[in-house]
Amino acid sequence: MKQMPIVYTSNFCSVCGMVKGFLDTLEIPYQEVNIDLNPIRMFQLIAKTKRLSVPQTVINGKLISGFNPEKIMQALRE
Numbered sequence: 001m002k003q004m005p006i007v008y009t010s011n012f013c014s015v016c017g018m019v020k021g022f023l024d025t026l027e028i029p030y031q032e033v034n035i036d037l038n039p040i041r042m043f044q045l046i047a048k049t050k051r052l053s054v055p056q057t058v059i060n061g062k063l064i065s066g067f068n069p070e071k072i073m074q075a076l077r078e
Contacts, residue, residue, distance in 0.1 A: 005029075005031070005057060005058065006057070007056075008035055009032055009035070009054055010035055010054045011034065018067045019067050023072075057072065060078050
């Protein structure tokens with residue numbers, strides 16, 4: 001069963017808006033986790049990725065850094 005994508009974002013991240021806009025255009029529902037508002041999830045993200053950078057998108061267990069439409073589409077198909 002496919003899971004809803006999770007997009008880790010920050011308030012001042014313009015690239016985060018690009019990822020969300022891309023998913024919106026495809027009409028793909030997603031869960032947004034703003035790390036500025038949720039420090040626990042920020043530390044979980046750092047533990048998972050070994051870095052603090054956003055956007056980070058998790059689709060069907062695959063982690064995609066930044067705005068990468070090709071990888072997003074590939075992960076959505078899997």
